[in-house]
Amino acid sequence: MVSILSKKIRQYQQYYWYLSILCLAVITGCAGPVKQPEWLTSQPASYPAKQYLVAVGEADNQALADNRALANLAKIFEVSIADISTDLVQSSVSGHGVNRKIKTEQQLSRSINTEVRQVLEGARITDRYKGANGLYHSLVVLKKSAVGRPLRRSILAADRETTNLIAFAKHQEATNPFLALATLDKAQQVQRQRASNNRKLHVLSGRGVNEKNSSADIEQMIRQLIADLRFEIDADTQEEFDLLSAALGGVGSQIADNAPYLVNLKLDKLPIKYRQNWYWQRGAVELTIYNDSGAIVKKRWPFKVSGQEPDLTEQRLYDHLTEHLPGYFYTLLTDTLSK
Template sequence: MKLSTGRGRGIVLSALLFVLAGCGWFGGTARPSWIDGGSPQFPSAQYLVGVGQADSRPQATEQAYAAVSRIFKAEITAQAKDWESYLVVESRGQTSTERRLTLDNVTRVTTDKVLENVQVLDTWFDQKTRQYYALAGMNRAQAEAAMVERLNELDRTIQTEVTEAHQTQDKLSRVRNLKRAAKNLVLREAYNTDLRVVRSNGQGNASPHRVAELTAELEQFLAKNLLMAVVLSGDQAEPLERALVDGLTQEGFTVVGGGAGAGPAELLITGSVRLWPIEVNDPHFRYVRWCAESVIEEVATHRVVGALSKGGKEGHVTEREAAAKAVRVMQQEFASDLARSVAAHVYGERDLPASAATPSGCPKEAVQPPVSR
């Protein structure tokens, strides 16, 4: 059956439009000038671009986006020294928590926002080399408007936090507001760095606050007004106490002597440690069980603000080695977790557990003699 003339022309026209729409990927046009670093269609004064090249279309597109991303990452890394006083404190320790703000976190957060303004502007396929090319970029004016709006929002938040920190009489409230303000200011400065990249004149919007100044104010206030004391008892309490003091110091706190010397402290951390051998049906290893528990209270009011308990079992070829391993585990799992939990409470990010249940397998009192040292 023959097609009508009108219908046949429609099919031909549709096919032609399809070919033209995809001609960039199939090499139907000459090599675009943007591949070699310039394009009258996307001038650098109006567009910030990146070029990707790969064996497949998705890979070329991904590389083009990555090329744009690298421009911003490089600039943020170059500016990071201004935030070093804050970032160094936040990256201490080996375990990442929600509140930690490292340079990688900052870069990832801002880059994700930047890429929201990036799109594929053009594509081309080289028939000879069988390579795909993609041009990704952003309109500078549109991206600038979005970034300025974000900066203004952060400026309002930071100013509110700083004002509340300076007006409150509550010590914890002051610490928490200063901490939040410093964290938001790091993000704000990262966005401002992005803005300088987007603007062809390289200018950003200055902030009335500086990260180093807020961080220094927070550290000074903590050192003078929020001292801590640690008192642990029991077998192997000394190495655990040292680890806890180190952890609290890394979190930015000053630890004073415990017991009668805890007078100037705001928070007192007391606890006990137990370590004893257990019988396990294992001809090759000896085992010990450990338990550690702590209570955190306000010195002035004797109000308990939280508690934490942990326990476990460790084995080794000898009882002495099993005990040494248990001490290391206690330092990592109990002391480090306790220091981070106290810091999270002070900074207002997470409440301490109101009470601590005895871990499974850990009696209230050790009924067997402690491990010999």
């Protein structure tokens, strides 16, 4: 009797197991394939464009898809910031030499990377999807207001700082023009950062904050103040005298007898050495500005040039100084605050 009952129980268990499998198959068949999310092809309704920036990443694994989504979101800002940065580089280096340009471009490149990382701190992955082709997709979302408010505060703070710096520079023009120049140069740096933040705000909200003092305005103030400066020139050789004269002319300063300031060029050149089929010349160039009380500011820059003949190496040094001295002199004029 017990064996018959056990046999019946096993039969019922098998029956219910087959029934469960059949129901699961029916349910799965009715459900069909997972529907492709709308965010793969358009702005998702749950994240309206007025309030959110979104980007999508695709890869053969989920982690890489997440990273690519974040990278695509970053590109929205990188392109925009690079546009304004290029304009600022071009406006800030005119007349001040290649050295100034390279330095500014490097600073802006680092700034772009830092600023984009800061913006992306508020981004988050909100959805993921695996397509029928086996590729993974990720949706990254950035709420505009979370980034826009601090950007706006930073822009307004930069405007206040710039206004104060310009006012201080104007107060120093007559008695300490080099401090005034350094202050204006700092104001221009503040405005470059401000312009970059304003461009990001424009990307987020469609509009920025009108500027009171543009970088171009400050550049014109710097140019005018440099043009008002008069220098005598001191150099050991006629060639160095000519190089320094050209550098002062390159930035727009005046050369005059009995001027209130004297600028000295000193070349410390090591002996030319022959190595690996090349003649190498190393050393440093030093610029110093004096007034009646003594040295005001001094700065040195190393150099290294080479040529296949000694005379060619000397010419390379001359070409190097011709190219870089205007930028060195501009840096000297605006370097007071860094001392």
